[in-house]
Amino acid sequence: MTATTLGAEQVGAGGGRNLEAGGPRKPRGNRATEPGRSLGWKLGVVAIVAYAMFPVLWILSLSLKSDATIADGKLIPREITGQNYRDIFTSGEFVRPLINSIGISLITTLIAVVIAAFAAYAIARLDFPGKGLLLSGALAIAMFPPVSIIGPLFDMWRVTGLYDTWPGLILPYLTFALPLAIWTLAAFFREIPFDLEQAAQVDGATPYQAFRKVILPLALPGVFTSAIIVFIFCWNDFLFSISLTSTQNARTVPAATAFFTASSNFVNPTGQIAAAAIVVTVPIIIMVLVFQRRIVAGLTAGAVKG
Amino acid sequence: MSSITMRGITKRYADGTEAVSNVDMDIADGEFVILVGPSGCGKSTLLRMIVGLEDISEGEMKIGDEVVNDRAPKDRDLAMVFQNYALYPHLSVRENMAFPLRLAKVPDAEVTSRVEEAAKVLELTENLDRKPANLSGGQRQRVAMGRAIVRDPKAFLFDEPLSNLDANLRVQMRTEIARIQKKYGTTTVYVTHDQTEAMTLADRVAVLRKGVVQQVDSPRNLYNSPANLFVAGFIGSPSMNLVPGRLSGSRLELPFGTMDLPDEVAQRLAGGSGGAQAGERQVIVGIRPEHFEDASLVGDTSHGMTFTNRVDSIEWLGSELYAYLPYTGAEAIAQQLGQLAGDLDMEQSSGDESQLVTRLDAASRVEEGKQAELWLDARRIHLFDPETGEALARPPVV
Structure with missing residues (x-):
């Protein structure tokens, strides 16, 4: 108990320091240096972090427990075992879905970002008839409840042979991810001064060269942002995966964990499911950590006098 | 280097308003011509029609002996300095200046020597590896000019290049522009609303009002012998x-x-x-x-x-x-x-x-x-x- 309290204080102190470090950039930041408010901030941060992290910690704890102690209700495992992780990587029920997840998510992200970059560029730069319709249509699709198209999609996929294949999941993922990516990227493209492109054209660039050598490098933060959004959307999807697959041919991890079998028929595979949940969280964490450095504001600073 | 010839150049928008009406102008090879007029007189539009960023509704635009009406900006071989400099923020000063040369597939060794020579002329040598964000306003202005001069284009086009600088720097850069134009002897078209710039820099000044050229003449003639009330009122201070x-x-x-x-x-x-x-x-x-x-x-x-x-x-x-x-x-x-x-x-x-x-x-x-x-x-x-x-x-x- 003492250990937990100490940990919480450390988290709080860290949070407070971050706020103060951010102070000079935000005019209001210095409020946090007042003792009363500072304490309030720390407590608030601790509460939010604890609330958000507790389920994750619990899952982590479960994944490290042995079958015998899995239901003991303790956060700190009595003994730590890697058995659940060994099990999921040897049983064959997890590795193939993991490959499916990585493959399908990466392919979808790549296609979505490339198409969205061109579409968003056109939307940001050109005035063409039906632009408003296109944008609102894209938004409507993004807001459409996926569950309402699952039934028809199931039938169509059975007929067309897309059922239980990678393209069978990539297509519906693209449908929902593209509008998001287009909207995000269009917002980034609009921020880039039009003069830069005209300067590139005068300097001898074709429109495509101007896009590739000037606009795209400047829109990289936006490209990474939308890539992350799309990737996480595909990675986390359960609905399409559970409905449009029947074997490990295309089933992704979220759906596959529901089909886990334990070593004996009389035990729930709770430990393995927890281990799988932890493993699938890792790529997301890595992705955000890697890309957050690229998502820096102010990349266009110095382009034009503003 | 080239002459620029305009015959009946008109810019008409979809709603029928004319931003530029029936401009005839001959700019000789190596000449420094300034387009001047109050805001909204069409001077920037005319400049953008020369460089190809605006379509020409009517008339004929010739650079040298070639009609360029339907040519894309990249095929006109003109260099332009934008009002806000339009530097590429992700590229170093060196790469900013090299950008047009790289597009033209100039060999690396020549790119280096041309960029370094331009940097010497513009006193940018120490800043070649910096990013535009780390430069002062005057330095950014020089980089924008550097990007224009490395190419040895047919003409330089300036769109209010000094309007974002403070007063001291403006005078300094004005002399700089005059020096560089003299050094390279390149045909130059320069847009400004500042009559001091027009009078001090130009070989000839074209005064525009509501898209119509009022008078094209040497600064001295404009001042001493204005063709109409508008030119008389515009030129001279007080x-x-x-x-x-x-x-x-x-x-x-x-x-x-x-x-x-x-x-x-x-x-x-x-x-x-x-x-x-x-x-x-x-x-x-x-x-x-x-x-x-x-x-x-x-x-x-x-x-x-x-x-x-x-x-x-x-x-x-x-x-x-x-x-x-x-x-x-x-x-x-x-x-x-x-x-x-x-x-x-x-x-x-x-x-x-x-x-x-x-x-x-x-x-x-x-x-x-x-x-x-x-x-x-x-x-x-x-x-x-x-x-x-x-x-x-x-x-x-x-």
Whole structure:
């Protein structure tokens, strides 16, 4: 108990320091240096972090427990075992879905970002008839409840042979991810001064060269942002995966964990499911950590006098 | 290097408004031409039509001997410096300047030598590896110019390049631009709303108003012999005094006195466009502030008019003295002057009283609030038709 309290204080102190470090950039930041408010901030941060992290910690704890102690209700495992992780990587029920997840998510992200970059560029730069319709249509699709198209999609996929294949999941993922990516990227493209492109054209660039050598490098933060959004959307999807697959041919991890079998028929595979949940969280964490450095504001600073 | 020829260049928008109307202009090889006019006069649009960023609705644009109307900007071989510099923020100064060369697939060794030479000319050598964000305004301006000169283009185009700099730097960069243009001898078209830039830099200045070219001439000719009221009011600071006048024969009646036009003016009037008209007629008389003088300081007052007027206020600047004289009677041309003030983005003097701005010798002893005897050089007055605004008798260039 003492250990937990100490940990919480450390988290709080860290949070407070971050706020103060951010102070000079935000005019209001210095409020946090007042003792009363500072304490309030720390407590608030601790509460939010604890609330958000507790389920994750619990899952982590479960994944490290042995079958015998899995239901003991303790956060700190009595003994730590890697058995659940060994099990999921040897049983064959997890590795193939993991490959499916990585493959399908990466392919979808790549296609979505490339198409969205061109579409968003056109939307940001050109005035063409039906632009408003296109944008609102894209938004409507993004807001459409996926569950309402699952039934028809199931039938169509059975007929067309897309059922239980990678393209069978990539297509519906693209449908929902593209509008998001287009909207995000269009917002980034609009921020880039039009003069830069005209300067590139005068300097001898074709429109495509101007896009590739000037606009795209400047829109990289936006490209990474939308890539992350799309990737996480595909990675986390359960609905399409559970409905449009029947074997490990295309089933992704979220759906596959529901089909886990334990070593004996009389035990729930709770430990393995927890281990799988932890493993699938890792790529997301890595992705955000890697890309957050690229998502820096102010990349266009110095382009034009503003 | 190349000449630029425009024939009947017109820019018409979808709603029928014309931003640029029927411009004919010949810019010689190596010439420095400045397009000047108040905001919204179409000067930037015209420049963008030369470079190809705006479509040409009508007319023919030639660079050298080639018609370029339908050519993309990249195929016109022109270099442009944008008002906001438009540097590529993700590239170093070196790569910014090398950008057009890389696109043209110039070999690496030559790119390096050309960029370094341009950097030397522009004093950017120490900053070659920095990003634009870490440069001062003046340095960014130099990089933008560097990007233009490394290419050795057919012409340089400048779109208000100095308007984002503070006053000191502006003067400095103005000299810099003049130096570089002289050094390379490249045809240059330069847009500005600042008449000082226009007068100091240009070989010839084109004054635009509402998309129509009013006069294309050397700075000296524009100042001494404006073709119409607009050019007269636009060029010169403080601007030319415009007062109503009544002309009968060679007698000119002004609100503050009457004079006989000198023979030379009368002759020009007879030979000019308003020539044969006999009898009385209304005119607008333009008098530059420096063509007034304290009568006591003028030896020979024969070729001018001496008059007495109250002095409202004076500004003594050491080398010269500005005296402001109130007079009445400007209502006769209030409508024309109001329109002119609107075109020039200036405020029109309100009320019945108008003010003459006179520049006198610093030795003058005129005093505020008292009557003063002033002399006006009749040989240097400008006469304009109140209806058309055209100059009636243009003084010779001095």
